[in-house]
Amino acid sequence: MGTISLKNINKSFGSTEVLKQLSLDIQDGEFLTLVGPSGCGKSTLLKIIAGLEQQNSGDVIIDDKNVNSTRASKRDLAMVFQSYALYPHLTVRKNLETPLKLRDYSFVERLPLVGNFVPSRKEKKKSIDDLVFKTSETLKITELLDRKPGQLSGGQRQRAALGRAMVREPVAFLMDEPLSNLDAALRVHMRSELSELHNSLKTTFIYVTHDQAEALTMSTRMAVMIDGELLQLDTPSEVYNNPSSLRVAEFVGSPKINTFAAQISSDGSVEFMGIKLERKFNTNSQKALVAVRPEHLEITKDSNKPAFEATVSYRENLGSDIFYHVQVDQSDSKIIVRGSPAGLISNGETVRISPSHAEAMLFETSGERTR
Amino acid sequence: MLARHYIGESWKHGLLIIGALIVLIPFYMMVSMSLKSQQEIQSISGGLVGAQEIQTFPVCTKHGYTEEVCTMRPYKYNFWFAFKKAPIPRYLMNGLIVTVSIFLIQVLIALPCSYALAKLRFKGREFVFSMVLFCLLIPVHAIALPLYVMLAKAGLVDTYAALIIPWTISVFGIFLMRQFFMTVPDELIDAARMDGMGEYSIVWKVMLPVAIPALLAFAIFSVVAHWNDYFWPRIVITGNRDLFTPPLGIREFRGGIDSDEFGPMMASIVTVTIPLIVAFIVAQKRFVEGITMTGMK
Numbered sequence: 001m002g003t004i005s006l007k008n009i010n011k012s013f014g015s016t017e018v019l020k021q022l023s024l025d026i027q028d029g030e031f032l033t034l035v036g037p038s039g040c041g042k043s044t045l046l047k048i049i050a051g052l053e054q055q056n057s058g059d060v061i062i063d064d065k066n067v068n069s070t071r072a073s074k075r076d077l078a079m080v081f082q083s084y085a086l087y088p089h090l091t092v093r094k095n096l097e098t099p100l101k102l103r104d105y106s107f108v109e110r111l112p113l114v115g116n117f118v119p120s121r122k123e124k125k126k127s128i129d130d131l132v133f134k135t136s137e138t139l140k141i142t143e144l145l146d147r148k149p150g151q152l153s154g155g156q157r158q159r160a161a162l163g164r165a166m167v168r169e170p171v172a173f174l175m176d177e178p179l180s181n182l183d184a185a186l187r188v189h190m191r192s193e194l195s196e197l198h199n200s201l202k203t204t205f206i207y208v209t210h211d212q213a214e215a216l217t218m219s220t221r222m223a224v225m226i227d228g229e230l231l232q233l234d235t236p237s238e239v240y241n242n243p244s245s246l247r248v249a250e251f252v253g254s255p256k257i258n259t260f261a262a263q264i265s266s267d268g269s270v271e272f273m274g275i276k277l278e279r280k281f282n283t284n285s286q287k288a289l290v291a292v293r294p295e296h297l298e299i300t301k302d303s304n305k306p307a308f309e310a311t312v313s314y315r316e317n318l319g320s321d322i323f324y325h326v327q328v329d330q331s332d333s334k335i336i337v338r339g340s341p342a343g344l345i346s347n348g349e350t351v352r353i354s355p356s357h358a359e360a361m362l363f364e365t366s367g368e369r370t371r
Numbered sequence: 372m373l374a375r376h377y378i379g380e381s382w383k384h385g386l387l388i389i390g391a392l393i394v395l396i397p398f399y400m401m402v403s404m405s406l407k408s409q410q411e412i413q414s415i416s417g418g419l420v421g422a423q424e425i426q427t428f429p430v431c432t433k434h435g436y437t438e439e440v441c442t443m444r445p446y447k448y449n450f451w452f453a454f455k456k457a458p459i460p461r462y463l464m465n466g467l468i469v470t471v472s473i474f475l476i477q478v479l480i481a482l483p484c485s486y487a488l489a490k491l492r493f494k495g496r497e498f499v500f501s502m503v504l505f506c507l508l509i510p511v512h513a514i515a516l517p518l519y520v521m522l523a524k525a526g527l528v529d530t531y532a533a534l535i536i537p538w539t540i541s542v543f544g545i546f547l548m549r550q551f552f553m554t555v556p557d558e559l560i561d562a563a564r565m566d567g568m569g570e571y572s573i574v575w576k577v578m579l580p581v582a583i584p585a586l587l588a589f590a591i592f593s594v595v596a597h598w599n600d601y602f603w604p605r606i607v608i609t610g611n612r613d614l615f616t617p618p619l620g621i622r623e624f625r626g627g628i629d630s631d632e633f634g635p636m637m638a639s640i641v642t643v644t645i646p647l648i649v650a651f652i653v654a655q656k657r658f659v660e661g662i663t664m665t666g667m668k
Contacts, residue, residue, distance in 0.1 A: 073567030
C-alpha cells in the first residue's frame, strides 16, 4: 500500500510562508508529479512528506497512519536526490547495501569486526546480497557494482541512486528533480525508463520537477503548485487542455500560452482583437482575458476567416515545428504562433493570424477561469 | 620578446630561490654538522660530509668507554653517541603518544561540533560559532598559568595527561572542519537520514570519510605544532625524564661539561626531525589524492 495524504500543511521559514494550507491526496500506485516554478515550495513539500523537514501545522498521513512524529527512516519511504547524493567513499554495492543494513541488522550486527561473529548476520547478509543483485539486474548496473560514484557517468550515477532507493522496496518513492543534472538526450531517455519502472513496480511515485515536459509525459496525475498553493491536481491532459486558472495555463505548456484583452457584451459574447468568438460565456464582468495556445493559432491566407494582422519578428525553428514570435500591429504585445515547416515566412513579413474558436479559453481579469 | 619574458620571470624565481635558501640553509647546517667531526665543525671545513677520518673521540673516553670502542668514523660516532647519551627512542615514543592522542581526541571532539555548527539548525548556533571564533584569538601563553595551576591541583603534573588534556579541544579544528562541512551538500545528509542513520552515524560514517582531505590538513597543523612544542612540556614535565618529549630531550645535550660537542647534538636533532619530514611527505601525497577525490557531483 502507498496512499499518502496531506492535510492543511503550513510551513514557513522565518517570516516567509512557503506552504499555505496545502492539502493533497495521493493514491496507491500513482505517479504524481509536483510541478511548479522554482521556489514554489514543492521541494519543501517533498521533504515534509519524507520527514526531513517538520511542518508548522497540518498532518501527514501515510497508509492511514499519522506520521507527524515519525522519523524519516521509519516512514518507509525512499528518496532520489537531484545531486544523487551517493556516498562518495563507498562502492555502488556498498551504497545499495547501506539502507538495508541499517534496516535489517541489529546494533550488534552492525558493529565492525564483532558483527561478523553474530550467527544471525550471515542469513541477513545473504538476503541483502540477493536484493542488491536483483535491483542491480533490473537497473542494468550489475557490472558497475564495484566502482565508486566518482568513476561513473551522470546516467550511471542516476541509476545507482535509483537502485539505492529501490532496494528497500519502500511504500513510495520520492524524487526531487532526479533528471535535471543529466544532458538533454539522456533526460528524455530516462523519462521513459522511469515510466517503465513505475509500471513494473506499481509503487507510488511522487516526483518533483520544474520541467513541465517531465510532468506532462510521465505522470498519472500532476499537481501544479505556485507560490506555496496547490492550484490544480488532475491528469496531464486535463491540466493542459482545461487549466483552472490563468497561472496554471501560463505555467503549463511551452511556448507560453498567448493572452489577449477581451470585451464581453451583455449577452455573454466575447470579442478580442476584432474577432468575435462563436461560443458564449456566462459572466457578469465586461472585461476579461482570452488565452489561446500557440498551436491553436493559425497563420492563414484565407481572407474569409476572422483574423488579425501581425508582423513576424523572430522565428524559432524546432525542425518538426516552427514557432513564430509576432508583433501584433494594433498593440505592443508579442504573441507566439505555431506554424508548419512548409512555406517559410521570413522576419518582417506581415501575416494574418486566425484563432481556432473551440480552443480559446476565457479568464476573468483576476485569473479565474470562466466557462 | 621571448628574452624579455624570461627576464620578467627570472626575477620572481630569483626572489623565491633566496627565500628557499633562507629556509633550507639551517637544515643543511644541521645535517652537515651531524655528520662531521668536532674539529671540522669548529674550523668550518669539510663541506657537507667532512673527511670522515677514523679517529678516537675524547668525550667518549671521558664517559668511561674504552679507546677501542671510541674509535670510529665521525658520522657513526655522532649518532651512536647521541643515542648513548640520551634515551632518544623513549623521547620519540613519548612524542608519538602525545601527538597521536592529542590529534585523535581533537578529531573526536571537533567533528561532531563542526557538524552541528555547519549542518544542524538550532537556536544560538551563530552565537556558539562566534564564541569559537573568539576562542581562536586567545593566545596559549595567556592561559598557561591558570592551566598549570588547574593541572597541579588535580595532581596531574608530570603525567601524559598534563601534556594531552589542555590541547584536546581545538577551536581551530572546529573552525576548519566547520568551513569544510559547509561545502558538503545537504542532500548527502538527507540521503543518510532517509537510509536510517542517526546523527552520530552521519558524523562518523558519512562526514568523516568525506572530510579526509581536510582532516589531513588539520593533522599536519596539529601534529607539527605539538611535536615541536617546547613551551608546554617544559612547564608541566618538571623532573621525570621518562616523560620527555623530543624537544625536551634535545635540551639534554645543552649544558654540562661536554656542552660544546655539536656533532651528537645535531645528530639527535636530525633524529627528532626525520619522523616529521617523512610523515609530511606521505601525507602530502595523500593530500593531493584527497583533493582530486572530492568531486561530489
